Amino acid sequence: MESILNGFIGAGRLILTFNPELLGIILLSVQVSGSALVIAALLGLPLGAALAWGRVPLRGLILSLMNTGMGLPPVVAGLLLYLFLSRSGPLGGLGLLYTPTAMVMVQAILVWPIVVSLSHAAIVRVDPVIRQAAVTLGATPFQAVITVIREAGYGIMAGVMAGLGRAMAEVGAVIIVGGNIAGYTRVMTTTIALETDKGDFELAIALGIILLLISFGINLGLRFCQRAGRVRSGIILWD
Amino acid sequence: MGLTLEVDRISKRYNGQAVLRECSFRFGSGRTYALQGPNGVGKSTFFRIAALLEPPDAGEVRYEDNGVALPPDLHLRRRITLLLPRTGVFNTSVFNNVAYGLKIRGRPAPEVERRVNEVLDRVGLGHKRRQNGLDLSSGETKRLGLARALIIDPEVLLLDEPTANLDPENAEIIEQIILNRKTSAESAIIVVTHDLAQARRLGDDLLVMADGRIVPL
Numbered sequence: 001m002e003s004i005l006n007g008f009i010g011a012g013r014l015i016l017t018f019n020p021e022l023l024g025i026i027l028l029s030v031q032v033s034g035s036a037l038v039i040a041a042l043l044g045l046p047l048g049a050a051l052a053w054g055r056v057p058l059r060g061l062i063l064s065l066m067n068t069g070m071g072l073p074p075v076v077a078g079l080l081l082y083l084f085l086s087r088s089g090p091l092g093g094l095g096l097l098y099t100p101t102a103m104v105m106v107q108a109i110l111v112w113p114i115v116v117s118l119s120h121a122a123i124v125r126v127d128p129v130i131r132q133a134a135v136t137l138g139a140t141p142f143q144a145v146i147t148v149i150r151e152a153g154y155g156i157m158a159g160v161m162a163g164l165g166r167a168m169a170e171v172g173a174v175i176i177v178g179g180n181i182a183g184y185t186r187v188m189t190t191t192i193a194l195e196t197d198k199g200d201f202e203l204a205i206a207l208g209i210i211l212l213l214i215s216f217g218i219n220l221g222l223r224f225c226q227r228a229g230r231v232r233s234g235i236i237l238w239d
Numbered sequence: 240m241g242l243t244l245e246v247d248r249i250s251k252r253y254n255g256q257a258v259l260r261e262c263s264f265r266f267g268s269g270r271t272y273a274l275q276g277p278n279g280v281g282k283s284t285f286f287r288i289a290a291l292l293e294p295p296d297a298g299e300v301r302y303e304d305n306g307v308a309l310p311p312d313l314h315l316r317r318r319i320t321l322l323l324p325r326t327g328v329f330n331t332s333v334f335n336n337v338a339y340g341l342k343i344r345g346r347p348a349p350e351v352e353r354r355v356n357e358v359l360d361r362v363g364l365g366h367k368r369r370q371n372g373l374d375l376s377s378g379e380t381k382r383l384g385l386a387r388a389l390i391i392d393p394e395v396l397l398l399d400e401p402t403a404n405l406d407p408e409n410a411e412i413i414e415q416i417i418l419n420r421k422t423s424a425e426s427a428i429i430v431v432t433h434d435l436a437q438a439r440r441l442g443d444d445l446l447v448m449a450d451g452r453i454v455p456l
Contacts, residue, residue, distance in 0.1 A: 133327030137340040138317035151330055
């Protein structure tokens with residue numbers, strides 16, 4: 001009991017004194033997950049939209065693969081990317097294994113299906129009469145597509161937030177391809193795992209608290225998206 | 240000078256059933272046509288074809304005596320507007336809903352502001368300009384749809400049951416807006432209504448769709 005109490009007291013001290021090691025780990029985590037999210041969104045949103053219009057070859061198969069990918073075990077993704085990036089793998093020459101870039105790649109692989117599936121679902125849910133109305137008012141095909149995507153905006157945002165949540169909470173895959181190197185590839189989740197193993201709870205608890213706060217913030221964002229998607233009165237969304 | 244619309248022996252089948260059968264008619268600019276006919280007789284199909292949203296199986300749609308192939312020239316399509324039976328309100332303010340047609344045409348912001356406010360006042364929604372369009376009543380939603388159509392000043396205005404399922408008060412407001420439009424612009428207006436008295440009030444010409452064709456009443 002005393003060790004837990006001491007752990008929390010130490011954690012509080014680390015947070016309140018803005019411990020440089022703690023801040024470095026948080027910053028790297030945010031950079032890695034943020035970059036992964038941007039890549040997943042850039043690749044995922046157009047695919048989600050294209051799948052929603054139904055003009056993509058093998059649409060059903062791609063959707064099934066994306067839905068399966070949402071439940072892809074992180075360690076499997078980590079293992080696959082490891083095999084590709086390891087010295088004997090096809091991408092071994094790039095020297096990316098045990099770098100933050102590899103961690104971004106594996107998180108992007110994990111987040112991408114979530115962004116595709118949820119943005120597809122959000123766009124499909126938009127009433128078809130919206131697109132017809134846009135066309136009858138003189139929209140070009142591109143403008144009509146943008147109009148529909150805007151209508152699905154909150155649903156798409158919810159997908160992106162869910163992706164961010166998965167990236168931030170991920171541990172297995174980044175340990176495999178990042179190697180958990182102190183000051184280089186050590187992020188919040190991998191540090192928590194390591195420090196717990198060592199029985200040094202101060203840093204682990206401090207990072208746990210920060211991770212929980214970030215997770216809480218993401219959930220608040222998700223909740224806002226879901227509520228706002230159900231229509232809010234009196235706000236101007238397009239300016 | 241408005242746009243003339245002519246359909247020449249257009250036919251359309253859905254699920255093996257003929258909806259339009261060699262339907263021909265010429266609609267002149269500056270006139271309002273009230274089109275009647277029972278549900279499912281093909282009025283909405285005719286409107287979708289006339290609005291260049293879908294092609295006929297056979298026959299031709301002509302604007303200004305020129306046959307039009309799909310997809311049509313954007314400039315031509317922007318001179319025609321169809322008010323759908325369901326308005327399709329965008330999840331944004333009433334102002335932005337009405338401004339949509341001008342914004343996608345790249346009109347400057349001061350012009351958009353001025354014209355939207357003008358049209359909103361005309362349809363009696365000026366006091367709701369900042370409200371979300373999805374929070375409007377069904378009558379107000381119809382007026383919003385009409386405002387969106389009117390602001391782009393179409394030369395052919397197709398109104399598919401603009402007063403359906405509305406209370407008498409809102410129906411009268413919509414009717415008045417259409418009558419005002421009739422006197423203020425050189426456009427062809429075709430309005431579908433099931434109400435014969437309303438058809439007489441609105442239409443210069445009364446038409447009926449029967450057996451897949453449009454004929455004068």
